[in-house]
Amino acid sequence: MTSKATTAKQQGGSKDSPTKTQQIILTGDRPTGPLHLGHYVGSLRQRVALQKEYKTFVMMADAQALTDNANNPDKIRQNILEVALDYLAVGIDPKHTTIFIQSLVTELAELTMYYLNLVTIARVQRNPTVKDEIKQRGYSGESVPTGFVCYPISQAADITAFKANLVPVGSDQVPMIELAVEIVRTFNRTYNCDVLVEPKAGLSDITRLPGTDGGGKMSKSLGNAISLGDSTDVVQKKIKGMYTDPNHLRVEDPGTVEGNPVFAYLDAFDKDKKELQTLKEHYRRGGLGDTVVKKRLTEVLLAELDPIRARREEFAKDPAQVMRIIEEGTKVARAAAAQTLKEVRQAMRIDYFESR
Numbered sequence: 587m588t589s590k591a592t593t594a595k596q597q598g599g600s601k602d603s604p605t606k607t608q609q610i611i612l613t614g615d616r617p618t619g620p621l622h623l624g625h626y627v628g629s630l631r632q633r634v635a636l637q638k639e640y641k642t643f644v645m646m647a648d649a650q651a652l653t654d655n656a657n658n659p660d661k662i663r664q665n666i667l668e669v670a671l672d673y674l675a676v677g678i679d680p681k682h683t684t685i686f687i688q689s690l691v692t693e694l695a696e697l698t699m700y701y702l703n704l705v706t707i708a709r710v711q712r713n714p715t716v717k718d719e720i721k722q723r724g725y726s727g728e729s730v731p732t733g734f735v736c737y738p739i740s741q742a743a744d745i746t747a748f749k750a751n752l753v754p755v756g757s758d759q760v761p762m763i764e765l766a767v768e769i770v771r772t773f774n775r776t777y778n779c780d781v782l783v784e785p786k787a788g789l790s791d792i793t794r795l796p797g798t799d800g801g802g803k804m805s806k807s808l809g810n811a812i813s814l815g816d817s818t819d820v821v822q823k824k825i826k827g828m829y830t831d832p833n834h835l836r837v838e839d840p841g842t843v844e845g846n847p848v849f850a851y852l853d854a855f856d857k858d859k860k861e862l863q864t865l866k867e868h869y870r871r872g873g874l875g876d877t878v879v880k881k882r883l884t885e886v887l888l889a890e891l892d893p894i895r896a897r898r899e900e901f902a903k904d905p906a907q908v909m910r911i912i913e914e915g916t917k918v919a920r921a922a923a924a925q926t927l928k929e930v931r932q933a934m935r936i937d938y939f940e941s942r
């Protein structure tokens with residue numbers, strides 16, 4: 587091992603896994619629209635529950651959002667505040683969590699540059715989530731932007747720049763965490779160091795909430811979401827129009843619960859599991875109309891969303907204060923990433939003037 591690499595190894599911390607108090611969370615969201623119920627069950631609830639226990643970084647992934655919105659930067663800009671309001675409304679607390687903007691931590695772009703050399707084109711092309719998203723976004727042939735195909739590499743840079751151990755995400759992100767682990771191993775092996783830390787995906791009990799259209803995943807970009815800030819009226823309308831079981835035409839017909847998003851949402855939010863079980867059995871047997879089940883879902887969801895909406899409206903009264911929280915968080919995040927980049931550059935032997 588070279589003397590440079592030895593130094594990097596010493597600075598990279600011990601091989602033993604850190605204690606609970608030192609554990610780090612990094613996760614985030616693309617500011618492509620307001621956050622929805624899928625984010626809530628897939629990631630936000632976990633972040634709130636763990637923020638006191640873990641050192642938590644939450645990133646608004648604007649650079650990643652631009653990979654498929656390059657011609658619409660205003661959309662990304664506007665949604666920074668929307669997403670921040672959603673964070674604060676669900677209980678992400680700036681006292682415990684560092685909220686920041688990805689593009690302003692320029693070290694992340696630098697790290698992405700280095701990681702691009704450690705991943706083959708074939709490897710990025712086989713990412714199943716990216717393949718699905720390419721189809722959903724209607725890119726044909728080779729029209730997909732390079733940045734979009736490579737966003738999992740930049741995501742690996744985001745995670746590892748903070749030496750995150752845990753990444754609370756939905757199941758669509760599991761391939762990204764797998765790639766991040768591979769990059770960590772390749773980097774540490776190639777540069778003979780242990781600067782980078784292997785992350786783990788933190789999956790909640792509901793890893794993928796379907797859309798109101800019954801589609802595979804509720805998503806901001808697919809127009810099938812119930813947003814956390816939706817008004818009572820909008821929630822009611824969206825539930826009314828929800829896909830159910832297409833063969834459940836008359837009330838007396840037996841219905842299917844599996845793959846029926848109304849029941850998927852009840853599973854996620856209805857606290858009375860016993861009553862829900864009875865409801866499911868009745869629906870399967872026949873004699874229970876969609877209107878009744880949807881009415882119950884409306885009550886359950888509004889009970890969950892009313893306090894979130896109220897807190898959101900409260901924070902929305904002072905957008906300048908919200909922007910200050912993000913600005914402060916971004917400074918803190920930048921300092922943390924800069925420290926890792928120092929170690930990365932040292933391990934890669936491109937720290938030309940540091941060692942003089």
Ligand code: ATP
Pocket residue numbers: 614615616617618624625627628629754755756757758759792793794795796803804805806807808
């Ligand atoms: P976009 O359509 O712009 O990609 P999105 O709705 O997929 O937006 P992201 O910002 O890509 O949201 O995802 C942020 C986080 O929320 C990720 O951890 C992702 O796994 C999780 N998540 C998003 N949608 C769902 C869902 N329907 N169920 C569970 N988790 C989800």
Ligand code: MG
Pocket residue numbers: 616805
């Ligand atoms: Mg997404």
